[in-house]
Amino acid sequence: MSQALLQTNLGDLPLTARGKVRDIYDLGSNQLLFVATDRISAFDHVLATGVTDKGRILTQLSLFWFDLLKDTVRNHLVTADAAQFPASCAPYLDQLEGRSMLVKRAEMFPVECVVRGYISGSGWKDYQQTGAVCGIKLPSGLRESDRLPQPIFTPAAKNNIGHDENISFQKMIDTIGQKPAEDLRALTINIYEKASKHAASKGLILADTKFEFGLIDGQITLADEVLTPDSSRYWPAETYNPGGAQPSFDKQFVRDYLESIHWNKQAPAPGLPPDVVEKTKAKYLEAFRLITGRANL
Known part of the structure; x- marks a missing residue:
């Protein structure tokens, strides 16, 4: 299994924000670079363990929906083709391919x-x-x-x-x-x-x-x-059976595990065992495949 990308390091490119999942860089000319990492959060804390390829799944799903909805609403996407990113991004393609978007800066x-x-x-x-x-x-x-x-x-x-x-x-x-x-x-x-x-x-x-x-x-x-x-x-x-919580395509396996170990929901956040990581990744991938009709990222 490939290693989860928990944090990007794009050299001298100016980092403007590091959220729970995305690292955002300012590329000038009113353009930003959004990079979806494999970080995962629960109960308002980023966990010590990531979910491999989660960032790619999120990015590819967003791209699918941007395209499907393009006649309904404008979006901020310029391109997700890393080969078309500014030359300053070229040394970091291993961190960017499949999980990043060049977007217009919005207010x-x-x-x-x-x-x-x-x-x-x-x-x-x-x-x-x-x-x-x-x-x-x-x-x-x-x-x-x-x-x-x-x-x-x-x-x-x-x-x-x-x-x-x-x-x-x-x-x-x-x-x-x-x-x-x-x-x-x-x-x-x-x-x-x-x-x-x-x-x-x-x-x-x-x-x-x-x-x-x-x-x-x-x-x-x-x-x-x-x-x-x-x-x-x-x-x-x-x-679907109303009258209680429903099974969902999200990080419920993560929440359930954290409740089972009685974490106090205070920093530092714990890591996840491999089986919880794999089950969570499988749910995200299943959602991707159902929604997009694509077998692979």
């Missing part, structure tokens, strides 16, 4: 655009406490994982540390303005509905997802990753 909105078609995760917790999610009143008597009467837009404020904070739509309006908020809400739901139809055709339920948008040349543009198992909750349709 990012400070909100996560979350859409939910089913009641799960933090939305389910909110509903149990208040009967609503982000201030949106929902029908009484819903069960965990029930399909909602219609998709709901539940934005979140971006936090640099810890969980993003669920906010009301009014708070989003107060933050970015009425028209941008309404435009982002409509676009988010439109993308979700189109993506849900594609997922359903592949035997998957897209329960919820989140998008990030920015402005490029004054136009709303889809950025970052799109509809990956890191940003979305996918369930196999054939086993």
